[in-house]
Amino acid sequence: MDNLFNRKISKKDLEDFEMIGDGKDGEIYKVADDKVLKYFFKEETHQRELEAMKIGQTSDIMPRLYEFGDNYIVMEFVQGxxxxxxxxxxxxxxxxxxxxxxxxxxxxxxxxxxxxxxxxxxxxxxxxxxxxxxxxxxxxxxxxxxxxxxxxxxxxxxxxxxxxxxxxxxxxxxxxxxxxxx
Ligand SMILES: Nc1ncnc2c1ncn2[C@@H]1O[C@H](COP(=O)(O)OP(=O)(O)OP(=O)(O)O)[C@@H](O)[C@H]1O
Ligand SMILES: [Mg+2]
Incomplete structure (x- = not known):
């Protein structure tokens, strides 16, 4: 699968996308009809969340994981x-x-x-x-x-x-x- 983004992204790479959520650890951007990108402030948090998401892919309660780099994860947009x-x-x-x-x-x-x-x-x-x-x-x-x-x-x-x-x-x-x- 071709990646939409480079290994590490900056806020500038995201300026054309709508930010639909934010929190203490990052910002969430809508990057496709069915996908969001979570941009992480810290790579350590990114690692921890990525690990859990990878392991969770066998479960329906986990959003699908599409791609990731050093400081972001692209996952399923959960509408609801x-x-x-x-x-x-x-x-x-x-x-x-x-x-x-x-x-x-x-x-x-x-x-x-x-x-x-x-x-x-x-x-x-x-x-x-x-x-x-x-x-x-x-x-x-x-x-x-x-x-x-x-x-x-x-x-x-x-x-x-x-x-x-x-x-x-x-x-x-x-x-x-x-x-x-x-
Ligand atoms: N996959 C998704 N589909 C739809 N909305 C999402 C998705 N992921 C995040 N959001 C929206 O973005 C908000 C922030 O996301 P998230 O909780 O992952 O960020 P955070 O920085 O880790 O938050 P916190 O401050 O709780 O630690 C969510 O409350 C939700 O509204
Ligand atoms: Mg949160």
């Missing part, structure tokens, strides 16, 4: 709304949604990640109603057997209790391990 936005818009988490969230966490485990957690703003629901998760730089550097970040994010919308009730029905053992984080 985040779990955060969903909760804000609808004000509930039903059992079906809970199952999908549990599936994401099981996939982290299956992939060998040590962080079995994510942020509600990093879970994006695609047009098929399935979650794809972005921002995996902490997949191997944090150790989280309990999804405390996720539960904390739900708390902001008053939905942790509802979510945990669903977990209790679906998987009582998990509920027992998580209930103290209500």
């Amino acid at each position: 709304i985040s779990l955060a936005r969903h909760m804000k818009r609808h004000g509930y988490i039903d059992e079906e949604m809970t199952e999908k969230i549990l599936f994401v966490l099981e996939e982290f485990k299956r992939l060998g990640f040590t962080r079995w957690d994510t942020e509600i703003r990093h879970m994006l629901m695609d047009e098929n109603g399935e979650f794809k998760v972005i921002d995996h730089k902490r997949a191997f550097t944090s150790k989280s057997p309990v999804p405390t970040k996720l539960l904390k994010g739900m708390k902001k919308f008053g939905l942790t209790g509802e979510f945990l009730e669903n977990v209790k029905n679906l998987n009582p053992e998990l509920y027992d391990a998580w209930k103290k984080h209500k």
